Amino acid sequence: AQKITQTQPGMFVQEKEAVTLDCTYDTSDQSYGLFWYKQPSSGEMIFLIYQGSYDEQNATEGRYSLNFQKARKSANLVISASQLGDSAMYFCAMREDNQGGKLIFGQGTELSVKP
């Protein structure tokens, strides 16, 4: 079974608009961490945002926020005021602490920002 599911292979958004990238996860652990990474066409992996399972507040980093709904096991990434440079692959990942810190990634969502 997939541990991390990203159901949107590709998304389009108009420049300056907000976009939500979906991520659901599957774990029986109580302690885990959720991450989002960006991978532009250059191939580098860029860390965006982190949410711990015990964090009560949704994480925010600049234009990025993480909509964490623990009961639904979802950790959607919201990008506000999209920019052309946001066009990239976006990966959701989960670290399960009872698995020793193993980090598992979803299949990714390709975001294209239109001018």
Add this chain to the structure above:
Amino acid sequence: GAGVSQSPSNKVTEKGKDVELRCDPISGHTALYWYRQSLGQGLEFLIYFQGNSAPDKSGLPSDRFSAERTGGSVSTLTIQRTQQEDSAVYLCASRPQGPDTEAFFGQGTRLTVV
């Protein structure tokens, strides 16, 4: 260097040959991960080292794949008798101790088996 370093950046090898891919993690990082990424695909977990614990090898696709981490630092991923389906980008990442720390990635090694 300040970041995770992988070498070589590109490797072309003939089918059936063995290859070694190297990863130099960020100094002091206790965790080290290897992933495989085929063109346009997600990151496939291969193996994970954490300190002195036994590595989590659950993602290695076959016994042709192995990895070691010497002295808690440099890691080498070895693929024996390479096949064309091994062609991919192999990414290494390291992470410092702590529950809320992110993994830092290298630039990857692009492996092409011809």
